Amino acid sequence: MSCVSIERAALSTERVAAEVRRPGAGAIVVFEGTVRDVNDGRAVTLLEYEAYEAMALAEMQRIVDELEREIPDARLAAAHRIGALHVGDVAVVCAASAPHRGEAFHACRALIDRIKERVPIWKREHGPDGAYWVGWEDARCTPDHGHGGHGHHHE
Amino acid sequence: MSCVSIERAALSTERVAAEVRRPGAGAIVVFEGTVRDVNDGRAVTLLEYEAYEAMALAEMQRIVDELEREIPDARLAAAHRIGALHVGDVAVVCAASAPHRGEAFHACRALIDRIKERVPIWKREHGPDGAYWVGWEDARCTPDHGHGGHGHHHE
Amino acid sequence: MRVTVLYFAGARDLAGRAEERVDVPDDVRTVGALAAWIEQRVPALAGRGGSLRWARNEAFAAMSDAIEEGDVIAIIPPVAGGCA
Amino acid sequence: MRVTVLYFAGARDLAGRAEERVDVPDDVRTVGALAAWIEQRVPALAGRGGSLRWARNEAFAAMSDAIEEGDVIAIIPPVAGGCA
Numbered sequence: 001m002s003c004v005s006i007e008r009a010a011l012s013t014e015r016v017a018a019e020v021r022r023p024g025a026g027a028i029v030v031f032e033g034t035v036r037d038v039n040d041g042r043a044v045t046l047l048e049y050e051a052y053e054a055m056a057l058a059e060m061q062r063i064v065d066e067l068e069r070e071i072p073d074a075r076l077a078a079a080h081r082i083g084a085l086h087v088g089d090v091a092v093v094c095a096a097s098a099p100h101r102g103e104a105f106h107a108c109r110a111l112i113d114r115i116k117e118r119v120p121i122w123k124r125e126h127g128p129d130g131a132y133w134v135g136w137e138d139a140r141c142t143p144d145h146g147h148g149g150h151g152h153h154h155e
Numbered sequence: 156m157s158c159v160s161i162e163r164a165a166l167s168t169e170r171v172a173a174e175v176r177r178p179g180a181g182a183i184v185v186f187e188g189t190v191r192d193v194n195d196g197r198a199v200t201l202l203e204y205e206a207y208e209a210m211a212l213a214e215m216q217r218i219v220d221e222l223e224r225e226i227p228d229a230r231l232a233a234a235h236r237i238g239a240l241h242v243g244d245v246a247v248v249c250a251a252s253a254p255h256r257g258e259a260f261h262a263c264r265a266l267i268d269r270i271k272e273r274v275p276i277w278k279r280e281h282g283p284d285g286a287y288w289v290g291w292e293d294a295r296c297t298p299d300h301g302h303g304g305h306g307h308h309h310e
Numbered sequence: 311m312r313v314t315v316l317y318f319a320g321a322r323d324l325a326g327r328a329e330e331r332v333d334v335p336d337d338v339r340t341v342g343a344l345a346a347w348i349e350q351r352v353p354a355l356a357g358r359g360g361s362l363r364w365a366r367n368e369a370f371a372a373m374s375d376a377i378e379e380g381d382v383i384a385i386i387p388p389v390a391g392g393c394a
Numbered sequence: 395m396r397v398t399v400l401y402f403a404g405a406r407d408l409a410g411r412a413e414e415r416v417d418v419p420d421d422v423r424t425v426g427a428l429a430a431w432i433e434q435r436v437p438a439l440a441g442r443g444g445s446l447r448w449a450r451n452e453a454f455a456a457m458s459d460a461i462e463e464g465d466v467i468a469i470i471p472p473v474a475g476g477c478a
Binding site: 013014017021023024025026027028029030031032033034035036037038039087088099101104105108109112 | 193
Binding site: 188189190191204205207209210211213214217235246247267270271272273274275276277278279288289290291 | 400402403404407445449452453454468470471472473474475476477478
């Protein structure tokens, strides 16, 4: 894998961290985003992630490149999983190394923040009340907007 | 291992992270502190870590307990290695989980900051110019303060 | 001018299609003009205008960006990567 | 009153010992008084006073904390765990 990837199988946190290890880096910060059992008070049984893969990879690489320019001593890597994920599965791993921990924490936090803001990946949340696209809030309340046949409206 | 440990063998980052994984935690942040090849401009070949073990464990546990009180949704774990470490060896691993990433980043950063400030662990840095206790700066400049026979004064 | 339009996630559900090749009128020369034209063809998207972003050739585009023959234009609903 | 005194790292080098049991005079009843008494016995430590912390029974102590028979008092030079 390169320093960014979109994967269908289980992510290896260690493999992502290994991308940023180097002799000059005293600090490595790794973030794992894991599917929770509850989201906004709703029980979650399954999350289906999909990506606009070519753009998602390009955008992740742009984020890594711009952060390495902003924080010249940092090295970053990230992997995002797509497909059907269950509670406890790791959906995303971000890693940042730097000579000192302040830069490594800052870089890792900025990396996940920008991924969540800009990388074209979506998830459909499945729970006891049905399924809907996370972040596309109105759709689950508006009867005339279907979900490709999956939609059971919430509440 | 409990959620805090002092170890003489190589640390397992995954084992520390596993201490904080749980279904309600969507975010895990892990920090690894690794021996660098250069510290404050000096080449480093070896670091010898020693601990006041009983107190180091107690203090690490106090830090974890107080942070879990300050950030009730967070769970924390940490491991510190002692003995002879070389460049690239992991000296300390901290892990924090929380429902959301803001708390997990905050908890992990506070954990390593407080460990570095309060846990009675010391290191003697060995490089081309000799050895000295890190943080005990004056000693390496004052000829009448020996280093148990190891001291070659720096600069 | 022919371009490819990609619909993802909730936008795909609303449009009832994932991808199409379209012949755009001669006066549609920017991403913004194309977006307005697509919203006329898929009215369900119009109400979502405020939450949609548009990409041209795998990068987010400004509404003023010119479009060219063969471009791949994607409608990007609110993204939701990660977990927490 | 007898207490155990532990010297670590640079303090051990200065004191030339890692541990000792000492009989403290009757008027030494607090950590601060004991610290002053130890600095008299190990003058090399006195110059480091500002950078030393003191622990009583495996926890950092205030100088006003009382000491008791059997206590373990440790001299804690500047700590340096971690790496970065």
